[in-house]
Amino acid sequence: MLGGMGPAATLDFLAKLQGIANAVCDQDHCPVMTISASGTPDRTAAILGQGESPLPAMQEAMAALERAGVSHVAIPCNTAHYWFDALQAGTELRLIHIVEAAMEQLVLRFGGVATVGLIATTGAVHSGVYHQRLEADGRRVLTPPDQVAVMGVIEKIKAGRMTEALPVLVQQVRALREAGVEAIILGCTELPLCLPHLPVELQPLIVDATEALARASLQTLAEANAAFSSGR
Incomplete structure (x- = not known):
């Protein structure tokens, strides 16, 4: 997860990801690698032309997630999705759109x-x-x-x-x-x-x-795991 925008929202997403999972033990939950990129420049300021672009900071965080071996990325910040296409174009990871x-x-x-x-x-x-x-x-x-x-x-x-x-x-x-x-x-x-x-x-x-993002993330991972298990 590319989080930190803001930190409390990141924790809320993780809680919802855990809360809606159909899990009865630790091993039933999906593994999550989280980077809390709280230093990312303000997204609204950038869109309004009043601050620097957050895209380089988000790309740097995405690269760290890619090096860590993740396959899918959720970004629990709606405003950051203004740069969704640019982020997706720069990575092989699959981004999930909020x-x-x-x-x-x-x-x-x-x-x-x-x-x-x-x-x-x-x-x-x-x-x-x-x-x-x-x-x-x-x-x-x-x-x-x-x-x-x-x-x-x-x-x-x-x-x-x-x-x-x-x-x-x-x-x-x-x-x-x-x-x-x-x-x-x-x-x-x-x-x-x-x-x-x-x-x-x-x-x-x-x-x-x-x-909604938590539900979509779990569904996307379930579909990816099913495809992997079937050999597709």
Whole structure:
């Protein structure tokens, strides 16, 4: 796993990977090699032209994973997927796309809903990593009314100030529900850390991209192992 963007989101992904595995003993879990590349430059700043590109740092981390002998890589940072194609082009490893994983869970749980809410970093919103995929399916995408507040929520979670972040996130989720969304993707891997604390009536609306990535990772590894065992 290429993690560290941010560290708490990395731990959340690992917990979800463990929690949803159909395992009864240690040996049933998939082996995971994790690099926490927390020094990677800010992704949103780079997308907005306000900071250096994180691509070289991510490529360096990918090379370390490749040397360690991994076969597949998950990146629990939605905004980093702006550079997904460049990362994939530079490695023989198979990268698992968090947006595709979230889309799979959206369809599985909500079918053909027409209007989807997206709560994500300004970089992810600006880059269109979710908008392009959702709109290609004919879905309307709404973002919260106060994107500055959303960034404040993310920054507070990164700083460990969850109690300050939660009420603001609840306000943004309620605003999207009142605007008519039928499902909401938490498209920043910090945001699902608040999910257990959201009001129970809001939780059924949520697609957790971190959990979706964990499910896609396990499914991808299962398919790869099955193919290897069959000699293909």
